[in-house]
Amino acid sequence: MAMQPARVKFRKMHRGSRTGLATRGHTVAFGEYGLMALERCWMDAKQIEAARVAIARNMKRHGKLWIRVFPQKSFTKKPLETRMGKGKAPVEGWVAVIRPANVLFEVDGVTEAIARESMRLAATKLPIKTKFVSRHHHAS
Amino acid sequence: MKSVALKAYPRSQVQRAEVKKLRASGRVPATIYGRQAGPQNLELNSKEFADLLNHAASENVLVDLTVDSDVRAKRLALVQEIQHHPLDGKVLHVDFHEVAENEKVTVQVPVETSGEAAGVKTGGGTLEHILFKLKVRSLPKDLPEQIVLDVTALEIGKSIHVGDIQAPSGVEILGDKHLTVVAVSAPRAEEEVAGAAAATAAGDVEMTKEKKDEAGGAPAAKGDAKAAAGDKKADAKPEAKAEKKK
Numbered sequence: 001m002a003m004q005p006a007r008v009k010f011r012k013m014h015r016g017s018r019t020g021l022a023t024r025g026h027t028v029a030f031g032e033y034g035l036m037a038l039e040r041c042w043m044d045a046k047q048i049e050a051a052r053v054a055i056a057r058n059m060k061r062h063g064k065l066w067i068r069v070f071p072q073k074s075f076t077k078k079p080l081e082t083r084m085g086k087g088k089a090p091v092e093g094w095v096a097v098i099r100p101a102n103v104l105f106e107v108d109g110v111t112e113a114i115a116r117e118s119m120r121l122a123a124t125k126l127p128i129k130t131k132f133v134s135r136h137h138h139a140s
Numbered sequence: 141m142k143s144v145a146l147k148a149y150p151r152s153q154v155q156r157a158e159v160k161k162l163r164a165s166g167r168v169p170a171t172i173y174g175r176q177a178g179p180q181n182l183e184l185n186s187k188e189f190a191d192l193l194n195h196a197a198s199e200n201v202l203v204d205l206t207v208d209s210d211v212r213a214k215r216l217a218l219v220q221e222i223q224h225h226p227l228d229g230k231v232l233h234v235d236f237h238e239v240a241e242n243e244k245v246t247v248q249v250p251v252e253t254s255g256e257a258a259g260v261k262t263g264g265g266t267l268e269h270i271l272f273k274l275k276v277r278s279l280p281k282d283l284p285e286q287i288v289l290d291v292t293a294l295e296i297g298k299s300i301h302v303g304d305i306q307a308p309s310g311v312e313i314l315g316d317k318h319l320t321v322v323a324v325s326a327p328r329a330e331e332e333v334a335g336a337a338a339a340t341a342a343g344d345v346e347m348t349k350e351k352k353d354e355a356g357g358a359p360a361a362k363g364d365a366k367a368a369a370g371d372k373k374a375d376a377k378p379e380a381k382a383e384k385k386k
Binding site for chain 2: 004005006007008009010011021022023026032036038061062063064074091100101108109135
């Protein structure tokens with residue numbers, strides 16, 4: 001099941017801004033290897049879950065996985081064939097706001113080859129370009 | 141730690157636009173401070189500094205800084221902080237901390253592991269690296285670039301604590317001795333994996349402010365009523381005007 005907040009103060013949110021680079025969550029903090037976003041997007045809970053499953057399957061219950069992003073933001077969608085107006089539509093789903101340089105996933109306890117392959121498989125489930133990063137070699 | 145020679149130049153550009161131009165021209169802005177002299181703005185050759193970092197085991201580097209047109213021929217300094225670009229990792233700014241050869245310094249040193257733990261090799265466990273940096277105190281020349289821990293004898297459920305680490309000669313490891321640095325955890329059972337997946341399952345999102353919103357709904361309803369009344373007035377006004385014209 002996809003991730004979503006357990007409790008929120010307000011159900012519907014403003015769209016907000018997603019300009020600039022990530023100023024937080026842009027380093028490999030827990031594991032040895034990570035997957036870094038190179039583009040910006042609203043990553044929905046289903047995409048995060050699909051990537052998580054891809055990594056977990058490839059690692060075959062070895063090692064450890066960290067999900068560094070969480071879908072905190074709700075988005076709404078008007079029903080089909082509905083006229084404009086009449087207030088904000090019902091909540092459709094939950095997304096994480098991703099900016100370039102955000103580290104999305106981290107793994108540890110596996111070889112670099114397995115980590116690379118896991119991250120490649122996870123990247124295929126995501127709507128943006130990503131790159132493999134390691135704790136030892138800085139993002140470059 | 142051996143000191144590495146590095147050439148630096150005094151810098152007068154301090155504003156953002158000027159520093160941007162400086163970076164574009166292949167220089168990296170830097171600064172040096174310490175107890176011996178006041179702080180001074182410097183610039184480095186970015187390629188030279190990148191080479192220095194590529195050949196170092198960590199970002200803890202001891203440098204013999206030669207500043208152009210400086211009274212002192214060489215200044216011994218530690219790289220205190222390096223600011224990287226979040227996306228491409230290029231060096232944006234460097235802080236040098238001038239140190240004296242005979243004065244002890246406190247530095248964070250990275251911890252690395254060597255070998256494959258017995259618990260991982262035979263038991264299928266996972267090596268968990270918990271503490272990535274250790275605070276150490278020593279003379280600049282004795283500072284280790286990194287602390288390497290041999291984990292080959294580590295069985296499942298065993299761990300290495302800060303107190304267990306044999307510090308190199310002349311180096312004192314600071315901090316809580318009971319903190320775990322590296323541990324080998326048991327392999328996860330299938331039920332545990334399934335449980336983790338189920339934990340993510342959730343129903344509807346609960347709202348903490350639901351009651352207040354309901355209370356807030358009443359004024360909104362009043363507002364709607366007022367708006368409706370306003371509309372009626374607006375409709376009535378043109379009719380009245382038309383009657384007056386007649």
